[in-house]
Amino acid sequence: MSRIPDRLVECVPNFSEGRRQEVIDQIVEAIRSVPQVWILDVESDWDHNRSVVTCVGEPEAALEAMYRAIAKAAELINLEEHRGEHPRIGATDVVPFVPLRGVTMEEAVELARRLGQRVGEELGIPVYLYEAAATRPDRENLANIRRGEYEGLKEAIKTDPDREPDFGPRELGPAGATVIGAREFLIAFNVYLNTDDVKIAKRIARAVRHSSGGLRYVKALGMLVGGQAQVSMNLTNFKKTPIFRVVELIRREAARYGCTITHTELVGLTPLKAMLDVAQWYLQLDGFNESQVLERRLEEVLQNEE
């Protein structure tokens, strides 16, 4: 028997430790210690020296779990000694809240702000709010907040008014600073082409991505993977820029170069809704609603029973 709560957020905290397993374990354990929070995935990367935890939970429980994880990471990770390829400014580098079910983006933003305040005040760690939780436009983009990394921010936080944190002291300790925010679910999605010409993948990436004139919620790069051209993407809002539209646009652009799609690849997880939207669009299934999915209907009946 399984129990899925009616209100769910996803959290994807990034920690600046990808090598010492005992440290990663203790941070994960801090998350796991909160009831109604479930860990779906832990990915550690040696070169990046970074771990990404994917978990979901009831909103209040998720907030508590993130607080405990940030406290534990601050205790165990010293940024003065941290080396890794991935840009970072803190022991807990980033914590996004993602509304999944029965939770609005506004509520996710509120969770981010409350967590930020608590981390700033109780742990003395500077906190920057980002994306939907950002308090100023130049903090919507994570890369902006992280520029100069820990080493550069150490000085800048004291002197540069643009780097003043949203919560906590204007001073970095060995735990660095933490970026906390709210965003939509991020789908990592790759499309493979029947060519080994990476230039074509790069051109298509330029055509479909937002930054160079393409679709609003697409980040894309062209690369060569196993000798095959690949358009590698982050889809940052599948509700507004759905997967099927991205695939069909790539298919058309590829045809322009005499190419076609051999297959695609979903890296990690996707919300059910993103897949149902794809099925509905290709089938032209007007009037479809999720309650027509037997498993969903059953969940509803079970919820009404209580």
Added chain:
Amino acid sequence: MSRIPDRLVECVPNFSEGRRQEVIDQIVEAIRSVPQVWILDVESDWDHNRSVVTCVGEPEAALEAMYRAIAKAAELINLEEHRGEHPRIGATDVVPFVPLRGVTMEEAVELARRLGQRVGEELGIPVYLYEAAATRPDRENLANIRRGEYEGLKEAIKTDPDREPDFGPRELGPAGATVIGAREFLIAFNVYLNTDDVKIAKRIARAVRHSSGGLRYVKALGMLVGGQAQVSMNLTNFKKTPIFRVVELIRREAARYGCTITHTELVGLTPLKAMLDVAQWYLQLDGFNESQVLERRLEEVLQNEE
């Protein structure tokens, strides 16, 4: 909080009463009285004088619920007085078991046989096993078993060796006989064309349906609905004849007549897997597995917790 059992079957019992609400209510109540069985839908049709209940449950619970419903229907419905447009031979006319999750077709067949034996022996109602549970090829098809209806079967059951029931007496009481069996999930799916020429829908139906040379698990009719040509279908095994293949074949046949699909329609429920298969195929999403759907992954984590 919702709880979805690990082992689930669907039952879609058909009762020969679509007019007297108090009778329908009592039958539904008999099903509802069994824990771990949930009613998803009740459809009653006045002209057919027939009700179809869609429910799911744990296998043993579903068997018990069907037994109680059959007993209740036998008590309240008298086939001597029943009139309706839909062919029928019993108060409880048909009971299919459909394996949904953690249950094989063999187990669904076993449930059908056990229910049939109990209904025959304890209630004295003749039972015919059909589809995957059939004991002879001429009983795989429900229409064969039902030919002559209640009125015709009354005599034939006594005299025709081919009409001897699998369980119960060779004699019909006022509750008639019941057909019990196991089958795959049935998806009712309609495709609309941009024409008012019903002949085109009829031609396409002939092209795609099994009986006239088309796809193995498709039943199809061409009709006119609200002035628009429609291919109306039952997809009787979406695992072997998936929805996307049916739609794409219809799309191609329609093009032959200079037509196209305006939209499609799902009548009632579909298993999640049928929709995921559609998304995976159109996206060419090789290597996709259901655990990549966040909600599915969460269910697995919850199950492992226990």
